[in-house]
Amino acid sequence: MKVLVIGSGGREHALIWKIQQSPKVSHTYCAPGNAGIAEIAETVNLSASDIEGLARFASKNEVDLTIVGPEVPLTMGIVDLFEKSGLKIFGPSKKAAEMEGSKSFSKEIMKKYGIPTAAYESFTSKEEALTYIDRVGAPIVIKADGLAAGKGVVVAMTVEEAKAAVHSIMGEKVFGSAGNSVVIEEFMEGEEASILAFSDGKNVAMLPSAQDHKPIFDDDYGPNTGGMGAYSPAPVITKEMEKEILETIIIPTIKGMASEGRAYKGILYTGLMITDKRPKVVEFNARFGDPECQPLMMRMESDIIPVMEASTDGTLDKVDIKWKEGASVCVVMASKGYPGSYKKGQVISGLDTLKKEENVFVFHAGTKESGEDVVTNGGRVLGVTATGENVKNAITRAYGAVHKINWDGAYFRKDIGKKALERNQ
Numbered sequence: 001m002k003v004l005v006i007g008s009g010g011r012e013h014a015l016i017w018k019i020q021q022s023p024k025v026s027h028t029y030c031a032p033g034n035a036g037i038a039e040i041a042e043t044v045n046l047s048a049s050d051i052e053g054l055a056r057f058a059s060k061n062e063v064d065l066t067i068v069g070p071e072v073p074l075t076m077g078i079v080d081l082f083e084k085s086g087l088k089i090f091g092p093s094k095k096a097a098e099m100e101g102s103k104s105f106s107k108e109i110m111k112k113y114g115i116p117t118a119a120y121e122s123f124t125s126k127e128e129a130l131t132y133i134d135r136v137g138a139p140i141v142i143k144a145d146g147l148a149a150g151k152g153v154v155v156a157m158t159v160e161e162a163k164a165a166v167h168s169i170m171g172e173k174v175f176g177s178a179g180n181s182v183v184i185e186e187f188m189e190g191e192e193a194s195i196l197a198f199s200d201g202k203n204v205a206m207l208p209s210a211q212d213h214k215p216i217f218d219d220d221y222g223p224n225t226g227g228m229g230a231y232s233p234a235p236v237i238t239k240e241m242e243k244e245i246l247e248t249i250i251i252p253t254i255k256g257m258a259s260e261g262r263a264y265k266g267i268l269y270t271g272l273m274i275t276d277k278r279p280k281v282v283e284f285n286a287r288f289g290d291p292e293c294q295p296l297m298m299r300m301e302s303d304i305i306p307v308m309e310a311s312t313d314g315t316l317d318k319v320d321i322k323w324k325e326g327a328s329v330c331v332v333m334a335s336k337g338y339p340g341s342y343k344k345g346q347v348i349s350g351l352d353t354l355k356k357e358e359n360v361f362v363f364h365a366g367t368k369e370s371g372e373d374v375v376t377n378g379g380r381v382l383g384v385t386a387t388g389e390n391v392k393n394a395i396t397r398a399y400g401a402v403h404k405i406n407w408d409g410a411y412f413r414k415d416i417g418k419k420a421l422e423r424n425q
């Protein structure tokens with residue numbers, strides 16, 4: 001079968017790496033892709049948000065299954081458009097993807113179906129939001145309602161900071177119409193982790209736990225990024241807690257969405273805060289996490305294609321997914337200056353030597369080909385991912401590979417996986 005993957009990050013490279021291990025797949029396209037993806041798939045010069053162009057491409061090239069990486073095409077309704085054209089596609093419909101597209105919508109669902117999360121209020125009036133902050137005080141969390149490329153959340157430690165966030169989101173509209181309303185929620189203290197689950201609208205299959213590292217600097221200092229590294233499993237989530245997450249969060253969410261007439265198919269990503277040993281939802285995303293997808297794909301034993309087909313066909317109860325024992329770790333190598341401004345076009349060295357290495361794979365994110373070279377082309381550049389018998393081993397292997405790669409201005413966190421090591425001791 002012919003598969004089309006939409007997106008251009010490390011997540012999409014990892015999905016393609018995994019998809020191509022399926023004996024069912026004969027050809028892979030990726031739109032738009034990156035330099036690493038171009039080495040293993042046919043890249044197509046279409047943007048991830050050109051949903052009409054992508055549907056035309058899939059029809060013309062008789063693509064059997066399309067897999068959507070990022071959230072923007074999902075919230076634009078790419079799944080509805082493809083299905084209307086008789087094309088098979090993995091992901092939630094526009095109405096279901098609102099779980100990520102609108103924070104106030106996802107909070108309403110959580111409230112209605114009793115899903116554990118931070119207490120909150122939504123506001124469309126700036127003045128009312130400011131009055132509320134005065135009343136409840138800090139610490140408090142301010143969230144732009146709509147998509148803001150992961151930047152629309154301010155964890156405010158003071159009332160002044162919280163009010164400044166409301167002014168910039170609702171007054172200055174720094175995230176455009178995503179700031180027409182805000183969610184203001186209770187600050188939760190704890191350790192974060194991610195649980196992803198496949199869903200076919202009724203049945204779910206949970207993936208192993210993972211943990212992202214959002215802040216740019218070691219020990220979680222500095223501004224948030226798209227994610228500087230991830231590992232799986234995350235020992236902060238115990239086996240019993242996994243069961244609790246499935247029963248109190250994932251199943252009620254999928255059931256709730258079905259009864260709202262918004263059957264949720266694809267991947268449901270749940271960002272969790274583990275507070276006093278209880279899991280609470282921080283956010284839902286309508287797609288695989290990046291970088292969580294990279295270590296998860298390296299741990300997946302089963303063929304992913306039948307699982308994705310079962311998710312789209314409503315037969316997920318018929319599949320059994322196997323995962324590799326041990327652990328995997330992804331260290332993100334970024335351009336110096338990210339998440340602020342950074343240089344592009346730096347020549348990356350050391351990639352070829354790693355191609356022979358076992359248990360290590362370098363997933364590309366912001367890279368492009370330039371003549372014979374691979375050069376940097378974004379903030380997050382590479383996701384160096386390794387498996388091991390345990391997290392310690394996987395960390396050693398991943399950093400061993402990171403040290404073989406270089407470019408002028410390469411930056412990475414030195415402590416990916418440290419929280420897991422501390423818990424395992």
Ligand code: AMP
Nearest residue numbers: 118141153155185186187188271282283
């Ligand atoms: P979100 O986009 O909703 O995941 O928020 C981005 C980040 O802000 C999360 O990964 C958390 O680190 C932090 N955050 C969001 N909501 C809360 C909350 N209620 N309490 C504490 N931290 C939060």
Ligand code: GLY
Nearest residue numbers: 212227289290291
């Ligand atoms: N790693 C967080 C996300 O993909 O949103």
